[in-house]
Amino acid sequence: MARALLDGHGRTVRYLRLSVTDRCNLRCLYCRSNVMQRCIPHSQILRYEEITRMVGIAASLGVRKVRLTGGEPFARKGCDGFLVMLHERFPDLDVRITTNGTLLAPYIPLLRHVRVGAVNLSLDSFDRATFARVTGRDLLPQVLAALDALLAAGIRVKINVVAMRGVNDGQMDDFVHAARNMPLDLRFIEFMPMGSATPWSVENFWSTADIQAEAERRARLIPVTADAAESGPARMYRIAGGLGRLGFISPLTNHFCLSCNRLRLTSDGALRTCLFADKEYRLRGLLRQPRITDETIVRVIRRACADKPVGAELLRARRGAAVAVKQMVGIGG
Numbered sequence: 001m002a003r004a005l006l007d008g009h010g011r012t013v014r015y016l017r018l019s020v021t022d023r024c025n026l027r028c029l030y031c032r033s034n035v036m037q038r039c040i041p042h043s044q045i046l047r048y049e050e051i052t053r054m055v056g057i058a059a060s061l062g063v064r065k066v067r068l069t070g071g072e073p074f075a076r077k078g079c080d081g082f083l084v085m086l087h088e089r090f091p092d093l094d095v096r097i098t099t100n101g102t103l104l105a106p107y108i109p110l111l112r113h114v115r116v117g118a119v120n121l122s123l124d125s126f127d128r129a130t131f132a133r134v135t136g137r138d139l140l141p142q143v144l145a146a147l148d149a150l151l152a153a154g155i156r157v158k159i160n161v162v163a164m165r166g167v168n169d170g171q172m173d174d175f176v177h178a179a180r181n182m183p184l185d186l187r188f189i190e191f192m193p194m195g196s197a198t199p200w201s202v203e204n205f206w207s208t209a210d211i212q213a214e215a216e217r218r219a220r221l222i223p224v225t226a227d228a229a230e231s232g233p234a235r236m237y238r239i240a241g242g243l244g245r246l247g248f249i250s251p252l253t254n255h256f257c258l259s260c261n262r263l264r265l266t267s268d269g270a271l272r273t274c275l276f277a278d279k280e281y282r283l284r285g286l287l288r289q290p291r292i293t294d295e296t297i298v299r300v301i302r303r304a305c306a307d308k309p310v311g312a313e314l315l316r317a318r319r320g321a322a323v324a325v326k327q328m329v330g331i332g333g
């Protein structure tokens with residue numbers, strides 16, 4: 001294997017997030033900012049073979065974990081075949097998926113077959129009206145059915161809740177109930193000011209400290225130590241007497257940049273080294289030129305990593321509300 005992929009701050013990159021599409025069947029208010037954006041033309045979206053080549057290159061540089069995200073990964077035709085292809089070519093790779101769960105149910109046997117490491121389900125409310133308000137669609141029953149089916153299939157589940165004051169801050173009873181009664185991780189993510197038209201504001205920001213205090217009024221939380229590889233940026237807690245765990249991801253109030261080990265590839269083939277940095281390294285053209293070898297692409301990836309910024313500094317330096325111009329739906333979270 002080639003030498004590991006180090007960035008300019010001594011961090012080792014082992015994790016690649018792949019946005020397989022910029023299309024989504026939901027219109028989450030924190031993600032798309034309710035602004036209608038034109039979808040990227042199909043010809044500019046990486047073909048599955050091209051993404052697979054990128055995964056091979058990344059794996060040769062020491063990447064061990066890959067996450068499919070989007071847009072909504074299951075909104076792209078052939079996502080199931082792509083999962084099979086990844087499994088066959090890279091049987092040791094830890095493949096995970098982030099999904100809104102609305103289209104997921106028919107694919108659950110396949111996820112089990114290809115041994116997906118975990119499914120991250122974006123689920124910001126267990127209340128049907130709030131779910132519809134956040135996502136623009138009344139599809140909570142479908143997501144809850146998929147959640148039950150995932151657990152029945154023995155697939156590891158992490159629920160991601162984007163925490164927003166005035167939206168889901170009155171629903172802590174439901175969140176604690178879910179984590180107490182189901183064998184899953186439920187992680188609150190601080191609302192990030194992403195995308196130029198973001199509705200983020202000081203008023204709708206719900207900080208980890210306040211979320212955790214609210215949770216601790218309902219449950220005794222026992223810190224989980226040294227689980228970094230599995231919990232990523234989340235600080236995890238067991239619930240005394242419960243089946244699941246609660247976690248807190250605090251990109252704004254307690255950033256985790258120093259342990260960041262990830263790279264992102266957008267659906268149109270651009271490498272992003274930091275969620276908060278709009279700088280992109282366009283690889284699609286290179287991937288489509290027959291004379292360009294993997295070695296050339298490796299050189300671009302290494303150069304990009306060497307310039308990887310510290311997101312917290314960008315956050316501090318931001319002017320106006322948003323830290324990055326691109327919306328999350330185009331980055332993949």
Ligand code: SAM
Nearest residue numbers: 031070071072098099100122160191192328333
């Ligand atoms: N469609 C898939 C889904 O809903 O999970 C994958 C894409 S979505 C962009 C990936 C993740 O980004 C979700 O877990 C979502 O909660 C998170 N996300 C999007 N916008 C966010 C924001 N402004 N702040 C915090 N998290 C955000």
